[in-house]
Amino acid sequence: MLYIYLAILAMVLGLTLWVLFSTKKPSLQVTAAMVMVPLLLRLLLIK
Amino acid sequence: MKKHTITAILCAAVALIAAAIAGTSFLEARKQTPIVKGPGVSEIKMLSDWFPGLKGSPGDTEVYILRGAKPGASMLVLGGTHPNEPSGHLAAVMLIERAQLPSGTLYVIPRANASGFTHNDAQEGAPQKFTIQTPAGPRVFRYGSRATNPIHQWPDPNVYIHASSGQTLSGSETRNLNRGYPGRPDGTLTERICYGIVQLIKQENITITVDLHEASPEYPVINAIVAHPKAMSLASDTVLGLEMQDIAIRLEPSPVNLRGLTHRELGDFTDTLPVLMETANASQGRLRGRTDEALVLTGKDKWYVRAARLGRLYVPYDEKGHPLDERVGRHLAGIQELAFSWTLSHEDQPLEFEGLPSYDDLMTDGLGAWLNPPSAPQS
Amino acid sequence: MSPEFLLFILMVGVFAAGCFLLKWPVAASMLVAATAGALAGGLQDPIRHLVEGTFGYVDTILTIATAMMFMMGFRDSGALEALTAVVVKRFHKVPSLLMILLTLVIMVPGMITGSSTASVLTAGAVVAPMFFVMGMSKVDAGALISLAAILGMIAPPVNIPVMIIGGGIDMPYVGFEIPLLLLTIPLAIVFALWFGWRKVRGVDQAKVVESLDFSTLQQYGAIKLFAPIVVVLVLMVLEKAFPRVLSLGMPLIFLLGTALTWIAGKRFDILQSARKAMEDALPVLGILVGVGMLIQVMTATGVRGFIVVNALSVPQELLLVMIAISIPLFGAISAFGAASVLGVPFMLALLGRDQIITAASLSLIAALGDFMPPTALAAIFAAKVVGIEKYGTILKKLLVPALLIIAVALTFILFSRQIRALY
Numbered sequence: 088m089l090y091i092y093l094a095i096l097a098m099v100l101g102l103t104l105w106v107l108f109s110t111k112k113p114s115l116q117v118t119a120a121m122v123m124v125p126l127l128l129r130l131l132l133i134k
Numbered sequence: 135m136k137k138h139t140i141t142a143i144l145c146a147a148v149a150l151i152a153a154a155i156a157g158t159s160f161l162e163a164r165k166q167t168p169i170v171k172g173p174g175v176s177e178i179k180m181l182s183d184w185f186p187g188l189k190g191s192p193g194d195t196e197v198y199i200l201r202g203a204k205p206g207a208s209m210l211v212l213g214g215t216h217p218n219e220p221s222g223h224l225a226a227v228m229l230i231e232r233a234q235l236p237s238g239t240l241y242v243i244p245r246a247n248a249s250g251f252t253h254n255d256a257q258e259g260a261p262q263k264f265t266i267q268t269p270a271g272p273r274v275f276r277y278g279s280r281a282t283n284p285i286h287q288w289p290d291p292n293v294y295i296h297a298s299s300g301q302t303l304s305g306s307e308t309r310n311l312n313r314g315y316p317g318r319p320d321g322t323l324t325e326r327i328c329y330g331i332v333q334l335i336k337q338e339n340i341t342i343t344v345d346l347h348e349a350s351p352e353y354p355v356i357n358a359i360v361a362h363p364k365a366m367s368l369a370s371d372t373v374l375g376l377e378m379q380d381i382a383i384r385l386e387p388s389p390v391n392l393r394g395l396t397h398r399e400l401g402d403f404t405d406t407l408p409v410l411m412e413t414a415n416a417s418q419g420r421l422r423g424r425t426d427e428a429l430v431l432t433g434k435d436k437w438y439v440r441a442a443r444l445g446r447l448y449v450p451y452d453e454k455g456h457p458l459d460e461r462v463g464r465h466l467a468g469i470q471e472l473a474f475s476w477t478l479s480h481e482d483q484p485l486e487f488e489g490l491p492s493y494d495d496l497m498t499d500g501l502g503a504w505l506n507p508p509s510a511p512q513s
Numbered sequence: 514m515s516p517e518f519l520l521f522i523l524m525v526g527v528f529a530a531g532c533f534l535l536k537w538p539v540a541a542s543m544l545v546a547a548t549a550g551a552l553a554g555g556l557q558d559p560i561r562h563l564v565e566g567t568f569g570y571v572d573t574i575l576t577i578a579t580a581m582m583f584m585m586g587f588r589d590s591g592a593l594e595a596l597t598a599v600v601v602k603r604f605h606k607v608p609s610l611l612m613i614l615l616t617l618v619i620m621v622p623g624m625i626t627g628s629s630t631a632s633v634l635t636a637g638a639v640v641a642p643m644f645f646v647m648g649m650s651k652v653d654a655g656a657l658i659s660l661a662a663i664l665g666m667i668a669p670p671v672n673i674p675v676m677i678i679g680g681g682i683d684m685p686y687v688g689f690e691i692p693l694l695l696l697t698i699p700l701a702i703v704f705a706l707w708f709g710w711r712k713v714r715g716v717d718q719a720k721v722v723e724s725l726d727f728s729t730l731q732q733y734g735a736i737k738l739f740a741p742i743v744v745v746l747v748l749m750v751l752e753k754a755f756p757r758v759l760s761l762g763m764p765l766i767f768l769l770g771t772a773l774t775w776i777a778g779k780r781f782d783i784l785q786s787a788r789k790a791m792e793d794a795l796p797v798l799g800i801l802v803g804v805g806m807l808i809q810v811m812t813a814t815g816v817r818g819f820i821v822v823n824a825l826s827v828p829q830e831l832l833l834v835m836i837a838i839s840i841p842l843f844g845a846i847s848a849f850g851a852a853s854v855l856g857v858p859f860m861l862a863l864l865g866r867d868q869i870i871t872a873a874s875l876s877l878i879a880a881l882g883d884f885m886p887p888t889a890l891a892a893i894f895a896a897k898v899v900g901i902e903k904y905g906t907i908l909k910k911l912l913v914p915a916l917l918i919i920a921v922a923l924t925f926i927l928f929s930r931q932i933r934a935l936y
Contacts, residue, residue: 088760092289092575095764099578102791107146110792111138114538118799120145121540122574124153125567125802132285134160134253134568156564256568257805257850259813262561289572291760292626292752293671293686302686304676352861353682392683420681420858421822423517423815424554437818446825446862 093130100126163262164252167274169227169244170506174200174234174489181243184337185330187319192286193327195248197334198230199241206238207341207476207485210334210406211469212396213243215311215345217250217278218260220430221413221461222346224275224501228466228490231506238473238485241338246345247311247327249286251278260417264427266458270507277430280418281309287323297321299393312345315399335404341483342368342472345396345410346465350419351438351447351456358384359468360410362401369409371475372468381467381493383411411468413461414449421446432457463496517819524550524807524816532887538796539887543803547810554814566809570801572764573630577798579767580634581790583745584898586771588638589786590778591729592738597642598725599735605718608647612709615640616661616701623665625749626763627673629848629883632662633894639742641898646725648716649709651899656910657708659895661701663880666848667873668697670753674852674876681857684868691936692873696925704914729778738778745770793897800888804846821858832862833926836878837919844882848890852879867929874925881918884911 103126107119128134171178177199182189184197213226226244233240245251254260254277265272284290287309294308295301297318307313309324317328335343342365349356361369366387373385388397388410400408416422416435423429423437434455442451449456473485491504524546531542547566551559587593604611619640623632637658644654666672669690676686730738748766752759761769775783811817824839836859843851856875863871883891889904892911896904925932 088762089288091765092762095575095579095768096571099575099791102578102787103795104146105788106792106795108139108142109788113138113141114541115792115795116138116142116145118538118540118795120149121544121567121802122795122798123146123149124156124564125571125805126574127149127153128157128160128564129285129288129568129571131157133157134285134565152560152564155560159558159561160565254565257566257808257812259562259809259811259817284568284571289575289762289764291756291762293676293756295756302676304673304680304686307680352858354861354864355683389683391687392685420854421818421825423818425813425815426557435818437815437822441822441825444822444826446858 096126096130100130159262160253163254163276166245166251167263167276170231170508171198172231172233172506174232175230176201181327181330181334184334185319185326187326188330191323191326192249192252192283193323193330195243195245197241197243199239200229200233200235201239202235202237202486204237204484207480207483208239208241208338209342209344209473209485210241210243210340212246212331212343212345214245214251214278215247215396216280216347217245217247217276218255218258218280218418219348219415220264220275220277221348221415221458221465224458224462225346225465225469228462228504229469232489232491232504233487234489236486236488241334241340243331246331247282247324249282249323250280250311251276253279253283255279255281259425261425261427261430264430266431266502266505268502268505268507273502273505273508281306282311282324284309296394297325301393312396313394315394315396316403332400332404335400335406340406341485342476343396343400343406343408344469344472345408347410347412348415348418348461349412350421351414351416351449351451352419352421352441354448355386356412356414356448357382357464358386358412360386360388360397360412362388362397362408364401365407365409368407368472368475371478372471375471375475376467379467379493381464383464383468409472411465413464414456415461416455430458459496459501462501463491463493466490466496467493515819517815520550520554520814521816521819523553524811538799540796540799540803543800543807547803547806550807550810550814550816554810556810556813562809562813563806566805566807567802569805569808573801574798575764576628576767577630578791578794579764579771580631581794582787583741583767583770583774584634584638585786585790586774586781586783587741589781590738590741590774591733592741592774592778593639593642594726595730595735595738596639596742597646598727598730601643601646602722602725605647605722608713608718609706609710612705612713613702615643616657616705616709619658619661620665620668620701621746622749623662624668625671625753627666627671628763629662629666629880629891630894631763632665633658633891633898635742635745637662637895638898644709646721647718648713648721650712651901652906652910653708653712655892655895655899655901655904655907656914657704658898659884659891659907659911660704660708660914662891662895663883664697664701666883667693667877667880669693672876673849674856674879675872677849677852678856678860678872678875681853682860684872688869689873692870692925692932695932696873696877696921700918700921733778740777741770741773744773797890797893804850804888808846808850817854821854824855825858825862832859833923836875837923840875840878841881841885841915841919844879845885845888847888848879848882851882852876863926866926867933870929870932871926874922874929877922878919881915884908884915
């Protein structure tokens with residue numbers, strides 16, 4: 088189950104990055120960057 | 135490059151830097167600090183020696199064995215079932231570094247939930263470590279989380295179902311070692327650690343098992359000893375003995391309907407006599423103020439003083455706080471008194487301790503005076 | 514004045530200035546407020562604390578993100594519109610019953626998962642168009658959906674705030690079904706009639722039926738078209754019924770449902786649909802991340818203790834008033850957070866009453882936190898589902914119902930022993 092959830096997490100992180108680089112709204116970019124941090128650290132199994 | 139691409143790169147860069155700084159700190163917290171083996175330790179094994187299913191997993195943990203000069207009864211001490219309750223861990227460390235046994239055998243697991251020592255609970259603002267000064271220099275200890283690290287056991291189910299009783303608890307309790315007993319060989323990491331501890335108790339015929347905890351000062355079961363029905367007589371003798379040393383402690387029966395805890399399941403599923411002891415730890419409470427190393431070490435907290443005046447607490451609380459020296463002292467006094475009470479009524483199976491500081495010694499000298507120097511050969 | 518109070522004012526001030534004066538996004542204002550608190554509070558490792566706080570919501574982030582994808586897919590496949598047509602046609606002759614049924618339907622995902630967001634984004638999204646075609650305004654529909662969602666989150670079998678409160682005082686989650694049903698179902702019926710039936714009884718429902726579009730339904734057939742929502746609900750129920758056999762978790766269930774929407778109805782670009790879902794979800798996910806940072810900094814600097822001890826400082830007779838005010842207010846940060854941080858101490862202060870009824874009632878008050886801005890998860894998502902830009906209009910409609918909910922919960926606490934004697 089861990090790996091399935093890491094895959095789901097990777098997908099959500101991927102979509103977050105896609106929004107970060109495709110949106111023209113700076114406010115959404117800041118928000119996306121904030122959400123990125125915990126997703127990335129969990130994906131790397133650091134925290 | 136378009137403007138929004140530049141801002142996106144900037145945002146991502148800041149996020150990566152923050153992740154790198156925090157990530158380094160999280161990785162640093164995984165390194166365990168050394169316990170300095172004392173003269174009484176005859177052997178160090180791993181929990182996986184009793185349950186190979188734990189080998190190589192983050193749940194495997196050291197078991198220190200102190201064999202007495204003469205045979206006798208045996209005791210298992212669990213420190214660090216909840217790594218955010220430091221007096222349990224420190225009392226176990228003190229046993230490893232100081233205790234010597236004229237008779238009987240002592241097993242000590244200082245990090246019962248080793249995985250819990252590798253991280254901190256989100257939103258609890260806890261320190262990652264605390265430092266105790268010894269005459270030979272500082273000794274550093276980990277302040278961990280109540281639960282198994284989610285990177286070792288993830289995701290949590292919505293609702294945690296205790297395997298043998300079907301009792302339901304909030305999903306995050308699935309990583310609480312003291313809700314998982316008697317454990318399962320094919321269960322979650324937490325359940326496997328429980329199972330490993332149960333195997334040790336069964337294979338070594340452990341006479342008495344002591345699980346060391348702390349509770350927040352607003353919690354009713356505090357400065358207490360909780361005993362399974364079959365350990366009740368031993369526990370009540372112990373309470374009397376502690377009262378004679380002016381250590382006030384409550385005796386609580388293990389609730390029948392609360393499942394998965396050591397004082398319930400180890401009594402039901404093995405032949406050991408299980409008791410659990412609680413001291414007062416402000417640094418895990420909901421009413422605490424600033425949360426830092428000082429709070430862990432001294433227990434001094436103005437909000438708890440105020441809550442005590444409002445009659446909201448179950449322990450006396452004043453400006454002196456409840457220092458770690460006192461809390462470890464209570465645990466060590468309880469352990470020695472348990473052994474003493476047992477030996478009084480079982481002279482053919484004695485269990486005796488030497489070399490440990492008394493409650494008064496720790497209150498006068500502090501923990502640092504009794505811990506081994508950091509430079510001693512490390513285990 | 515204590516330093517904790519000053520820190521609290523600083524964080525609230527920075528947040529308000531960011532949000533309202535500088536018009537920063539809510540999440541960014543929280544980040545700046547938490548950073549200011551961490552620095553002014555002298556935390557040694559501020560970045561570690563800020564990042565660590567966010568981890569309280571990693572699982573919630575996955576649930577919300579995948580639930581949004583599912584909702585978007587269900588809509589893009591044409592199933593949402595078709596389902597509305599079928600249900601309204603079948604029940605349009607008895608609008609009062611229909612309204613109560615639909616309200617209970619919205620509650621179901623929350624009852625099973627313990628999350629109001631799941632209710633709003635799945636059943637709420639499905640039911641919203643039915644409300645519209647029957648003649649309800651967007652605001653009324655949004656209000657009813659968010660109310661049903663928080664009642665669903667409190668109704669049994671799964672109630673996470675009660676589990677959190679119970680975990681804090683070692684009370685197992687046993688025997689809560691009846692009190693939770695007593696607390697939630699009558700309120701649900703009242704709200705269904707108040708917001709729903711009262712507004713639609715004058716509308717000529719026969720004409721409404723004529724205006725419905727059945728083309729997608731005829732093209733794909735009900736079984737295929739509605740399979741995704743059926744599968745999601747069945748998996749949720751199975752997981753609850755046989756937790757030892759099936760433990761998928763909500764994110765995986767929603768993802769499976771999303772995959773099904775892609776093959777069940779009209780073809781759509783699933784990647785763009787998912788991206789749109791994420792874009793819609795991100796402001797809320799950002800708020801959760803910001804909230805996590807704020808809680809962590811408030812806890813580490815002692816502001817949390819300051820709030821809790823002051824809430825407990827009132828005389829016993831005013832305790833209930835304090836509960837009614839402080840728990841929903843703290844819910845501005847998080848309903849689950851309020852249950853843990855305040856629910857547990859209040860529960861301990863109320864020992865001596867019937868514990869099960871008292872904890873159940875406290876959980877109902879804690880659920881109101883999902884209405885409290887800036888997080889206001891239930892209201893924000895309800896606004897998204899009904900298509901309103903600013904959720905403030907919905908919040909205004911929720912004021913009286915929220916007071917009613919508090920009144921019911923406090924009555925239950927006051928008469929806990931008598932209520933317990935009833936069953």
